[in-house]
Amino acid sequence: MILLAFGSHYEKDNLAWEIAKSLTGVKVELCSRPEDIIDVDDDIYIIDVVKGLTSVRLLDLDDIKTKKSLTTHDFDVGFFLKLMEGIGKVRNIKIIGIPEKKDKKKIKAEVENLLKSCDI
Secondary structure (H helix, E strand, O other): OEEEEEOOOOHHHOHHHHHHHHOOOOOEEEEOOHHHHOOOOOOEEEEEEOOOOOOOEEEOHHHOOOOOOOOHHHOOHHHHHHHHHHOOOOOOEEEEEEOOOOOHHHHHHHHHHHHHHOOO
């Protein structure tokens, strides 16, 4: 199992990276492009910020809302996962959604509890 953390070096988009890097006992890969998912041959857990959440939550593909994309520059993780599902390339993927506005220590504790409850 691998935990793919999505974000960037941009301060407002690196919360998932910060949380993932602080976890112990979990293989983590920092990702900045949705297509990083393609090369993973293991069960995948994705951690990413999800607007509107007030607590950490385990999501599946049906929970993901995508925006309309006009070019490939508009692709986000949700769009890419839906695209993979549409062409039959979805593997065992779970999404750990984290809130964008909450104390980092609380988010980390919630993520650790979720990972333990999923037996990871």
